[in-house]
Amino acid sequence: MLEAERMNLATLRQRALAYAELMRLDKPVGTLLLLWPTLAALWIAAQGAPPTTLVAAFAVGVLLMRSCGCVINDIADRNVDGLVERTAQRPLPTGRVTLFGAFALCTALAIGALGVALTLNAPAIRLAFVGMAIAALYPFAKRWTHVPQLVLGAAFSWGIPMAFAAATGTVPPLAWLLFAGSLLWVVAYDTEYAMADRRDDRRAGVKSLAVLLGRADRAAIAALQCAALAAFIGVGAVAGYGIAWFVALAVAAGILASQHWMLREREPAACMNAFRSNAWVGFALFAGAVFEHGLTGKQA
Secondary structure, rough: HHHOOOOOOOHHHHHHHHHHHHOOOOOOOOHHHHHHHHHHHHHOOOOOOOHHHHHHHHHHHHEEEEHHHHHHHHHHHOOOOOHOHHHOOOOOHOOOOHHHHHHHHHHHHHHHHHHHHHOHHHHHHHHHHHHHHHHHHHHHHHHHHHHHHHHHHHHHOHHHHHHHHHHHHOOOOHHHHHHHHHHHHHHHHHHHHHOOOOOHHHHOOOOOOHHHHHHHHHHHHHHHHHHHHHHHHHHHHHHOOHHHHHHHHHHHOHHHHHHHHOOOOOOOHHHHHHHHHHHHHHHHHHHHHHHHOOOOOOOO
């Protein structure tokens, strides 16, 4: 009897770990890449003093939406992931999670994210529905176009207009400038991510900018990063920011420059390391917004 109980507990633990892996809870970089620009926007919109309830709502919402997006992605890619070395051991292609279980988890996460969104004001709620639609579209964009990174860029940057709407009730031009910079940055780092899978993606018929660009990939990434930094500089200029913001951008630029050393041989593991380092770029943006306004909040 005791042995049977141990076996049941072990089975439950393995199943829970499989569902956690499906949500990418074991890989927090993606959550951080979504969280930092969203919080930076919230700090900018609220002049450095966002309500604790808003910070909590966006933090929880980011986790739920990123997890939901990962489940949608794996459902869409369930017949492809097994052909790609890096994704072959994911829960769906290995059978550790059933398709029904994945749909059930996706539904629960979407309901949870919607519940969080409904605590926000009306303008932010309307934007939340648009964001959900963009997130659901991304996995299928890889079937239709070589630029699914643009869709991901919009999805991962959508927290920016939502943050402004939630904090101020409006989405000013400053928010869209920050959104544009974030979108360009996301396209760049997701191209780094796609570089790691390029060989397998070609064989599996998956489209991406890395596949489309070939040997022009690094030059394109550099151009996107420069354009993103230019947009972030514009944010600082429009907002009247001082040294804290621009020091943060200098740190971000240094991290972005270091990625090109990692990418020099286009080796898959190095491409993934370059991708992961973008979490620090996002943190630099957030830190710049926080210190620009002061830890207790002040007018720019």
